[in-house]
Amino acid sequence: MSPPGEEHTTAAVRPYVITRGRAGSSREALPLETLVVASGSALPPHLQPEYRRIAEFCQGLLSVAEVAAHLDQPPAVVQVLLADLIDWGHIVARPPIRVAKRKRADLDLLRKVLDGLESKL
Amino acid sequence: MGLRASSEISLAGTDGTTDADRMTHTIHTTETGETDETGDTDDMADMDDTPVMYVQSSVAGAAKILVVGPMGVGKTTLIGTVSEIKPLSTEATMSQAGARLDTKVRPTKTTTTVALDFGRITLGGELVLYLFGTPGQQRFLPAWKDLARGALGALALVDTRDLEASFDAIGHLEDLDVPFSVAVNAFPDSKLHSEDDLRSALDLLPHTPLVICDAREHQSSVKALISLVSHLIETLTEAP
Ligand SMILES: Nc1nc2c(ncn2[C@@H]2O[C@H](COP(=O)(O)OP(=O)(O)OP(=O)(O)O)[C@@H](O)[C@H]2O)c(=O)[nH]1
Numbered sequence: 397m398s399p400p401g402e403e404h405t406t407a408a409v410r411p412y413v414i415t416r417g418r419a420g421s422s423r424e425a426l427p428l429e430t431l432v433v434a435s436g437s438a439l440p441p442h443l444q445p446e447y448r449r450i451a452e453f454c455q456g457l458l459s460v461a462e463v464a465a466h467l468d469q470p471p472a473v474v475q476v477l478l479a480d481l482i483d484w485g486h487i488v489a490r491p492p493i494r495v496a497k498r499k500r501a502d503l504d505l506l507r508k509v510l511d512g513l514e515s516k517l
Numbered sequence: 518m519g520l521r522a523s524s525e526i527s528l529a530g531t532d533g534t535t536d537a538d539r540m541t542h543t544i545h546t547t548e549t550g551e552t553d554e555t556g557d558t559d560d561m562a563d564m565d566d567t568p569v570m571y572v573q574s575s576v577a578g579a580a581k582i583l584v585v586g587p588m589g590v591g592k593t594t595l596i597g598t599v600s601e602i603k604p605l606s607t608e609a610t611m612s613q614a615g616a617r618l619d620t621k622v623r624p625t626k627t628t629t630t631v632a633l634d635f636g637r638i639t640l641g642g643e644l645v646l647y648l649f650g651t652p653g654q655q656r657f658l659p660a661w662k663d664l665a666r667g668a669l670g671a672l673a674l675v676d677t678r679d680l681e682a683s684f685d686a687i688g689h690l691e692d693l694d695v696p697f698s699v700a701v702n703a704f705p706d707s708k709l710h711s712e713d714d715l716r717s718a719l720d721l722l723p724h725t726p727l728v729i730c731d732a733r734e735h736q737s738s739v740k741a742l743i744s745l746v747s748h749l750i751e752t753l754t755e756a757p
């Protein structure tokens with residue numbers, strides 16, 4: 397059932413090799429609450445398995461944090477792989493909704509959150 | 518939310534939401550037979566066995582709230598109580614060099630991680646709220662910076678049996694300028710404290726909400742979150 401130790405090491409190290417040390421690098425990391433979903437575009441046959449696995453996992457909308465947790469991969473690695481998949485058009489992202497420091501828009505957002513929470517009581 | 522986010526919401530509204538959006542899948546199910554890879558057993562071995570519940574496709578974007586406090590204060594419990602998914606855990610990465618307050622900008626490739634657990638609440642079909650729970654020790658501050666960026670605010674959990682254990686977490690929130698509300702978790706052997714005593718012990722500003730909460734109870738935990746969001750709204754509406 398469990399593969400030989402050598403293969404195991406390879407599998408664990410590969411994502412770091414693939415990301416070429418970009419995890420935690422200067423490129424602005426994809427926020428963990430970014431929602432991602434596969435675009436439906438055909439994946440090229442040569443796509444490395446680490447990418448393929450993520451792209452195939454994202455059949456529905458999920459946060460970057462959920463993708464990392466479910467696939468049991470470090471978020472820093474998943475952030476980089478997802479950013480590449482977004483660049484290549486295989487994944488589409490819905491960026492986080494953030495407080496914009498513009499009163500009107502922020503109030504609308506916060507009221508929506510408040511209404512939503514109150515409806516859970 | 519800005520204009521862009523609003524237009525995303527109306528766009529998303531048109532793509533329709535069906536109950537199928539909410540269906541749960543187990544990870545071991547391969548839906549697309551044609552892209553199925555054979556002999557890829559490592560993938561399966563790596564996956565955790567929590568069923569995946571996708572976010573409704575009508576959701577335009579996510580917001581986040583942090584749940585912070587010392588070890589054992591009830592962060593994971595509170596997140597689990599209010600979350601629509603079983604809380605998941607992962608880790609946030611931070612650079613070793615940034616691991617202390619006084620070495621802010623020395624870049625390095627050495628990283629260390631901090632445990633991070635999180636849950637999710639879909640609000641009104643177009644917004645999803647993530648709750649990220651993370652411990653408050655001083656050495657974790659750098660990992661908080663990324664996490665705190667864009668957070669609506671934070672719920673700081675406090676255990677009155679050890680108030681000092683909460684100082685770091687509350688201090689970090691103040692340093693990072695994250696608005697917060699304090700929720701005191703009542704444990705069976707907690708002594709009763711007056712609100713004034715707690716406020717002065719924690720050195721809270723008069724407008725910072727302080728609520729008593731039982732992280733194991735849904736209503737109580739949702740109310741703690743409501744105290745935070747109400748506070749955020751008040752701050753906005755009262756500001757000049
Ligand atoms: N009585 C009482 N017990 C609680 C409450 N919240 C949590 N507990 C209990 O306290 C213990 C620790 O709670 P956790 O949710 O694991 O605490 P945590 O903050 O996630 O801890 P770390 O992940 O170690 O930092 C568990 O046994 C909970 O059942 C509360 O509000 N009241």
Ligand SMILES: [Mg+2]
Binds near residue numbers: 592594634650
């Ligand atoms: Mg915990």
